[in-house]
Amino acid sequence: MSPVPYCTKYSSAGTQKIHGIHSHQPCQPGDHRRFVPATLGGDMDDRIREHARILVDWSARIDAGDDVVVAVEDGAHDLAVAVAEQLGDRGANLLSTYQSDELTRAYLQAHDGSFTENPDYELALYERADSVLFLKGSRNTTETADVDSDQRQAYSTARQEIREARLDTDWVSTQHPTRAMAQQAGMAYAEYKDFVYDATLRDWEALADEQARLKEILDDGSEVRIVADGTDITLFIDGRIAVNSAASVAYDSHNLPSGEVFTAPHDTAGVVTFDVPMTIQGRRVKNVELTFKDGVVVDWSAEQGEAVIDEIIGTDSGSRQLGELGIGMNRGVDRVTDNILFDEKMGGTVHLALGRAYDACLPEGESGNDSAVHEDLITTMGEGSRLEVDGETIQRDGVFRWEDGFEG
Amino acid sequence: MSPVPYCTKYSSAGTQKIHGIHSHQPCQPGDHRRFVPATLGGDMDDRIREHARILVDWSARIDAGDDVVVAVEDGAHDLAVAVAEQLGDRGANLLSTYQSDELTRAYLQAHDGSFTENPDYELALYERADSVLFLKGSRNTTETADVDSDQRQAYSTARQEIREARLDTDWVSTQHPTRAMAQQAGMAYAEYKDFVYDATLRDWEALADEQARLKEILDDGSEVRIVADGTDITLFIDGRIAVNSAASVAYDSHNLPSGEVFTAPHDTAGVVTFDVPMTIQGRRVKNVELTFKDGVVVDWSAEQGEAVIDEIIGTDSGSRQLGELGIGMNRGVDRVTDNILFDEKMGGTVHLALGRAYDACLPEGESGNDSAVHEDLITTMGEGSRLEVDGETIQRDGVFRWEDGFEG
Incomplete structure (x- = not known):
């Protein structure tokens, strides 16, 4: 059997709790784009909300009281809103960081290259976090093209313990579709969104x-x-x-x-x-x-x-x-x-x-x-x-x- | 003498270092909008860069090695880039958080109201930070209008120690001009930007x-x-x-x-x-x-x-x-x-x-x-x-x- 898209039949009588997430009936490819779950309001693309739900429940297994860092790339705002909603619903704690290659570029280009090793305040944050959710969503995939690679390497080397602390959490990396990512894929934006959600909203x-x-x-x-x-x-x-x-x-x-x-x-x-x-x-x-x-x-x-x-x-x-x-x-x-x-x-x-x-x-x-x-x-x-x-x-x-x- | 706008005559021979920041010659109202500092490249509104410089040097007195949290409201991206550049130039450390009333609204509306008191990971971050720079820049000043005020109060009460830790740092709050803020002021966007910078870029x-x-x-x-x-x-x-x-x-x-x-x-x-x-x-x-x-x-x-x-x-x-x-x-x-x-x-x-x-x-x-x-x-x-x-x-x-x- 071919994997099937993940359907959002929230009102289905067949829905049951398994392994901490809701299990749904299989459905046909494309179906999940037509469903508007009865219990959800608002004008948010329901696929964004479903993406957030899968991320929080299936992928990261977030529980009440978990200390969650949500790392938001500058093009991933809409997914971040949906993730905040899911974290609120689960009773998890939320701290969101801002990830922007434009900030990184400006910072690295201006810095003399002698970076502080593993700044204490950031290390303390990740050492205490239960989960880190990386919401990728670049607005320009070549934004750091003119940053010196030695500078980038020096910055990365100085932050190794922070990176390790982050990877010691229940981290998950996911992709919100942006126009820049569509362009990198050589696709129309709407077409790319369909692609991302077909790949992501699965059973x-x-x-x-x-x-x-x-x-x-x-x-x-x-x-x-x-x-x-x-x-x-x-x-x-x-x-x-x-x-x-x-x-x-x-x-x-x-x-x-x-x-x-x-x-x-x-x-x-x-x-x-x-x-x-x-x-x-x-x-x-x-x-x-x-x-x-x-x-x-x-x-x-x-x-x-x-x-x-x-x-x-x-x-x-x-x-x-x-x-x-x-x-x-x-x-x-x-x-x-x-x-x-x-x-x-x-x-x-x-x-x-x-x-x-x-x-x-x-x-x-x-x-x-x-x-x-x-x-x-x-x-x-x-x-x-x-x-x-x-x-x-x-x-x-x-x-x-x-x-x-x-x-x- | 009436206070004068802060001019960006970087190449002026009269520029001298006083109290850790550069002192400039007084100039006439509006002058600072015409100057393009010789040493600055790029197409960034030079006023944004000057705003960041004043914030980092005059207001927050950032030194090399300082652990700085930059709290970026969702409409303050451009100022955040300029602040990242200044922090890089000073050799300070940068961690940016994402402040969005849309996230806050989604989180609070979905949460059952029993909030964790002062989550450890966030408290640890602010207890170790030297400075917190709040870059205000709302995209909708009424975004949390439909959030229950008791819920908001409960969230705020549960986070009192985090707030106090933040206020124990060398914190500074500033305003990046957004269309929403212009609208609240009843002004055109360009007019509002002039207003904000006339008030902010001073001697x-x-x-x-x-x-x-x-x-x-x-x-x-x-x-x-x-x-x-x-x-x-x-x-x-x-x-x-x-x-x-x-x-x-x-x-x-x-x-x-x-x-x-x-x-x-x-x-x-x-x-x-x-x-x-x-x-x-x-x-x-x-x-x-x-x-x-x-x-x-x-x-x-x-x-x-x-x-x-x-x-x-x-x-x-x-x-x-x-x-x-x-x-x-x-x-x-x-x-x-x-x-x-x-x-x-x-x-x-x-x-x-x-x-x-x-x-x-x-x-x-x-x-x-x-x-x-x-x-x-x-x-x-x-x-x-x-x-x-x-x-x-x-x-x-x-x-x-x-x-x-x-x-x-």
Whole structure:
């Protein structure tokens, strides 16, 4: 069964409380755009309110009395209002911070570069916070283009403990659709909003169940073979643990939307072509081809942006090896929008990351691939492709074994 | 000499560093709108940048390494960018919070009213902050009109320690001009911006010096007599201390703009008519007349909003007495805009407050008038008016003794 959009049938008799959130009946794609929940008033796009509800309930699992920081990007005001409403309803505490690249640019360009390390007042805030909700919503995705990268790096380095304190909370990062993000995706604004909500307002519980199947297969499996146009690669994953990334802190998943299952290969052999174009460090990258032998990249090329790939691979010894195999399972993401939050979750794609492996994929005591980088690259599983685990076909032509239309 | 607008002659050879800020040559009213400082680039209204500079240097006295919270109202983005630039330049630390009445409304309307008392994470932030800069800039001054006042009160009560921690910092509150504020003032947006900057971008050092003269007169004086249309009232101030409110924490003054000298009378006799219309608790009040005997209001009336005055006077025993005599000295404020931050500072006005006296006006060990309220009411010192201290005329027809055009 294909994942279905998350319907807002608040008045449905079938609604019941499960795991602290309301479970709804599945419905058809697009349905959730037509529903106006009976109990909600006002002229707010109901999808914004539903986004906030999923964020607070499903993703962040906010309870009464929780100390919540809401980090509002300057284009995410409307989502912030909806989140404030949800937090009020749950009896959580609210402190909102203002995240604007225009402020950051002005501050960094004027500063002499000797930054205070982890200012005490900000550290104290995040050390005591239960949750941090990042509401992304840029008004210009290139706002910091003229900020010196050393300056940016120095600022970031001086704030490492603050960042770690933030990541120690039940944090969730999500995306409010803005005109700037639509532009980056090459889409009309209304079209982009439909895209974001199709990807975000899903039946996450059903997707988590579906992903659990794949996790089980990967946990039990030893060899994953990926065959696609320009790709025939085998990844060895025995002993590694797959993560069911279902857009909730309850699943160690901190992005909304999410929708992938990922693990950490310990060895790799073969060739892979990443046909999904991306922007890495501000530069376009297209059709990257990597050849692996004994787990290490031995040959590489790119139709565009090869210099970026050279830099990544040349970072350290770990950046020549894979840290992640991720399998996209979010059927709401139906196109590439040059935003990794969405692109790597796309149903019918697979991504591999050069560099660091995530600890969650490693058994107690085992260390995975280590590197200063973690760079995801994406392959479309199109016509003629297949994904095998220990010789068994799990996905063919981009369709999983348990989905309608699968032809074993 | 009349106070002069604050000119941004950055390249002037006459510029010199005094008390940590740059001192500039006086210039003519309106001049500062024509100058484009040679060292500043970008298309930002130079007045916004100058506003930020005065706020950071003159008002808040920010030093390198200071932990600064910038509280950004949702219409104050442009000022926030300029303040971020100034803080970066000073090497101060920046954390910005997002203040939006739309968030507050959504949160309060959804909350059941049992608020957590002084949430730990927010308290920790303000207890460690050196300065809090409130950048007011409402996009709708009536946004919380439909929030239940008991709910608002309960929220405020639950956060008293946080408020106190904030007021224990070197805080400053200032106003970025927005369309909503222009509308409240009954002005065009461009016209309102001119008004705000005329009031704010001043030579504060010169005004502080001028106000020091009046402070000395009041500190030495015993009886202040105010004579104006419908007003002949005497206030007894012997032993009380006048505050030179010069828009800087160095002067115990936390508003930008400011521009007043105020003290706390211990006795009052006579009649006063407040001709400046105001909005108090959402209700219009006009031409309030109060009669005092032995320090207490014995008779009162109002052409409009008398019920509000009844309520204020009936609050407690202290609300029938005066807590403040304030004398407006900001010549940049040349009209009433229904915003107490500006109205009470207007040069050529006097304001009296029913209720609580400020501690700063009281000698060590002496207690002033106590009340739950502090309500400022304003009188224009027009043609035929005079202000006397111990029988000597300090101001006539709204012109101070030391100003051009004074006719003793």
